[in-house]
Amino acid sequence: xxxxxxxxxxxxxxxxxxxxxxxxxxxxxxxxxxxxxxxxxxxxxxxxxxxxxxxxxxxxxxxxxxxxxxxxxxxxxxxxxxxxxxxxxxxxxxxxxxxxxxxxxxxxxxxxxxxxxxxxxxxxxxxxxxxxxxxxxxxxxxxxxxxxxxxxxxxxxxxxxxxxxxxxxxxxxxxxxxxxxxxxxxxxxxxxxxxxxxxxxxxxxxxxxxxxxxxxxxxxxxxxxxxxxxxxxxxxxxxxxxxxxxxxxxxxxxxxxxxxxxxxxxxxxxxxxxxxxxx
Amino acid sequence: xxxxxxxxxxxxxxxxxxxxxxxxxxxxxxxxxxxxxxxxxxxxxxxxxxxxxxxxxxxxxxxxxxxxxxxxxxxxxxxxxxxxxxxxxxxxxxxxxxxxxxxxxxxxxxxxxxxxxxxxxxxxxxxxxxxxxxxxxxxxxxxxxxxxxxxxxxxxxxxxxxxxxxxxxxxxxxxxxxxxxxxxxxxxxxxxxxxxxxxxxxxxxxxxxxxxxxxxxxxxxxxxxxxxxxxxxxxxxxxxxxxxxxxxxxxx
Numbered sequence: 001x002x003x004x005x006x007x008x009x010x011x012x013x014x015x016x017x018x019x020x021x022x023x024x025x026x027x028x029x030x031x032x033x034x035x036x037x038x039x040x041x042x043x044x045x046x047x048x049x050x051x052x053x054x055x056x057x058x059x060x061x062x063x064x065x066x067x068x069x070x071x072x073x074x075x076x077x078x079x080x081x082x083x084x085x086x087x088x089x090x091x092x093x094x095x096x097x098x099x100x101x102x103x104x105x106x107x108x109x110x111x112x113x114x115x116x117x118x119x120x121x122x123x124x125x126x127x128x129x130x131x132x133x134x135x136x137x138x139x140x141x142x143x144x145x146x147x148x149x150x151x152x153x154x155x156x157x158x159x160x161x162x163x164x165x166x167x168x169x170x171x172x173x174x175x176x177x178x179x180x181x182x183x184x185x186x187x188x189x190x191x192x193x194x195x196x197x198x199x200x201x202x203x204x205x206x207x208x209x210x211x212x213x214x215x216x217x218x219x220x221x222x223x224x225x226x227x228x229x230x231x232x233x234x235x236x237x238x239x240x241x242x243x244x245x246x247x248x249x250x251x252x253x254x255x256x257x258x259x260x261x262x263x264x265x266x267x268x269x270x271x272x273x274x275x276x277x278x279x
Numbered sequence: 280x281x282x283x284x285x286x287x288x289x290x291x292x293x294x295x296x297x298x299x300x301x302x303x304x305x306x307x308x309x310x311x312x313x314x315x316x317x318x319x320x321x322x323x324x325x326x327x328x329x330x331x332x333x334x335x336x337x338x339x340x341x342x343x344x345x346x347x348x349x350x351x352x353x354x355x356x357x358x359x360x361x362x363x364x365x366x367x368x369x370x371x372x373x374x375x376x377x378x379x380x381x382x383x384x385x386x387x388x389x390x391x392x393x394x395x396x397x398x399x400x401x402x403x404x405x406x407x408x409x410x411x412x413x414x415x416x417x418x419x420x421x422x423x424x425x426x427x428x429x430x431x432x433x434x435x436x437x438x439x440x441x442x443x444x445x446x447x448x449x450x451x452x453x454x455x456x457x458x459x460x461x462x463x464x465x466x467x468x469x470x471x472x473x474x475x476x477x478x479x480x481x482x483x484x485x486x487x488x489x490x491x492x493x494x495x496x497x498x499x500x501x502x503x504x505x506x507x508x509x510x511x512x513x514x515x516x517x518x519x520x521x522x523x524x525x526x527x528x529x530x531x
Contacts, residue, residue, distance in 0.1 A: 081433055081436055081437060098439070099438070099439050100439070105437050107434065108430075109430060111428075111430045111434050115455070125438055128441075128444045128448065
């Protein structure tokens with residue numbers, strides 16, 4: 001599937017796939033008794049866990065939880081941007097040691113560089129990782145076309161709408177063809193309509209790219225619409241309260257939200273989120 | 280038509296105010312018979328400036344030269360130091376407090392010492408200009424290198440970007456507006472520094488001209504020199520702002 005578009009060119013030429021491809025049985029991410037505490041001594045506040053979680057390669061997992069439950073901390077741990085206080089994390093079978101170039105992140109607030117054009121922003125990973133320029137450029141243009149930003153490649157971010165900025169941020173995150181895509185409330189700063197539009201678009205893009213994805217969100221509908229699985233977290237310190245398979249057919253669209261199964265899953269998860277009993 | 284008239288009148292407001300003030304000044308000195316050696320009339324200043332045009336022009340050149348050489352030297356010295364401070368925590372811990380302390384020394388007070396050490400050529404004046412320009416540039420650029428928002432840093436960390444890549448792609452562009460802020464402060468100080476240097480010991484320059492002409496009660500000439508200094512300050516400031524608009528085209 002990947003062989004047809006420029007994705008394959010970048011990854012093979014740059015050797016980002018040098019670690020070999022993983023069999024589908026290997027979990028992309030495994031967490032064993034992971035905890036995170038901020039501060040120490042009497043001021044220590046447990047933020048997360050203990051938490052066990054495994055994310056299968058190629059799946060889309062949505063993590064939902066009330067604000068302040070540590071779900072963003074969980075993403076930062078998986079990204080390697082923070083170290084766990086306790087427990088172990090593995091990424092593709094290897095002990096996690098800091099950030100990896102095989103992981104792409106879409107941050108809550110687009111984090112585009114205001115001095116660079118959209119194309120330059122999207123090309124940032126190619127620059128930093130010294131990927132072959134021509135192939136990366138080809139892929140950047142392909143991604144911009146895919147996300148409807150083709151005509152804005154030369155624009156500065158401030159000339160773009162919120163949704164377009166987030167699309168550009170998505171292109172940047174997947175430019176180096178990461179095996180794992182981490183989405184930290186990517187639609188958090190957008191209005192409801194743009195949110196829905198973008199989440200459907202993301203669903204389509206994810207299918208096209210066929211990579212493992214982890215979405216952090218507080219929007220249950222979004223989580224179900226996008227995920228193969230939804231994981232519901234408790235209040236701080238965040239633990240897993242529900243881990244549920246979303247057996248809705250793909251591709252999903254606006255009509256998916258009217259599917260009785262969607263409504264059923266939504267109801268179950270909602271009840272759980274609202275009872276707020278700690279486990 | 281209507282909008283263009285509005286635009287013209289908006290642009291004309293400030294020059295008009297200046298014109299009115301000049302006329303009031305002229306009228307005031309005439310009406311109250313103020314002696315020319317206390318407050319000369321604008322026409323008297325202009326007449327004197329015309330008479331002394333070659334000297335004024337040459338001394339303007341001298342002062343501008345000192346100002347620009349000193350400013351550029353300060354830039355050349357402070358930028359690498361700012362990079363070192365931003366890059367190495369040891370340099371930051373050792374050097375930065377010292378530099379911040381030195382920043383508090385009133386540089387103008389050092390002028391007589393600089394003259395004592397370096398004599399009365401061009402260099403002592405340039406050194407004074409360097410001293411007054413150095414710190415505003417350094418402090419602003421260091422602050423600029425550190426003004427990186429955490430999410431942008433996370434983005435670079437997530438790519439395992441090297442320190443050099445973080446510097447080139449993130450810290451340097453972020454620091455650009457700060458660099459220009461520092462330069463704008465510095466260039467204003469630079470003109471003051473040059474004049475102070477010329478006050479303390481010099482045989483040429485607009486500061487020297489002010490000193491000599493006031494000593495000889497040639498007040499109109501002093502005023503002409505002061506006006507020229509003001510124009511120099513404004514022109515240099517806008518030159519930097521022009522460069523800033525050319526290089527910093529982005530909005531934060």
